[in-house]
Amino acid sequence: MNESYEMIYILRPSLSEEQVNQEVNKYRDFLNEYNVKDLQVKIWGKRRLAYPIKRFIDGIYVQMNYQGEGNQVAPLERAMRLSEEVIRYMTLKVETAVSETPASVPEVLVPEPVEEPTPVAAEA
Template identity: 30%
Template sequence: MSTARQYELVYIVTPEAPEQDVADLHTQIEQIVQRYNGTFDKTENWGRKRMAYDIGRHREGTYVVETITGSGELMKEIDRRLRVIDSVIRHLIVRVDEELQVAQRTTDARKTFVARRRVARGLPPERQPGEGKGDGDNQDDMDGAEGQR
């Protein structure tokens, strides 16, 4: 069984398709997500926009961005369905939880580095309430500064 991951789905619908068709397409995707026990985190309809390059005979398209949490099988099914729908010009599915994990690891590493540096200076690993920025961290920069005037 696959674990739930977060994905971002972007699809472009032909500009000739009415808004009702875009809403129906979203409903179809929503039914697939429910069938595979996934969840919608966010849906944004960016509306009709000019594309960077022509796709087929189309210069514009209606962009829709959806953030979905679910399994890999769910995303395979959505990909399969979007490939056969004629009104969808292009679609892209990207796994975004990897980027969040990398950012979290970077933040954790930075906190660990700061805590080690503070301990090496004889300070507690975490800032204490009332300890302002620069207070206590750079004491060695100010040693003897009063007598040099």
């Protein structure tokens, strides 16, 4: 059964555009060897990190969405762990949205408008 996955990883900020494309293509080819479906890659570019990671304050973010059996997650994460260009990665299993209509639509209650009190003139 194919599951949907989302992986976000951060590359060192000192990489050139050509090196970034090489890294992205390396992991794209890696996933294609496992016959994943609907592979989408988005390069977010260089962004400030929320906190320093391995003494880096910036990083190049890359997001990959795909569908696969699940046997590709551990080898891909191992390859990223061994890479010196990847400073952080995270893989999430994405839950598919259930598109069911509710059996009965609950009645929406509208609160009654509240009347504001009239201002009282200050006594002197």
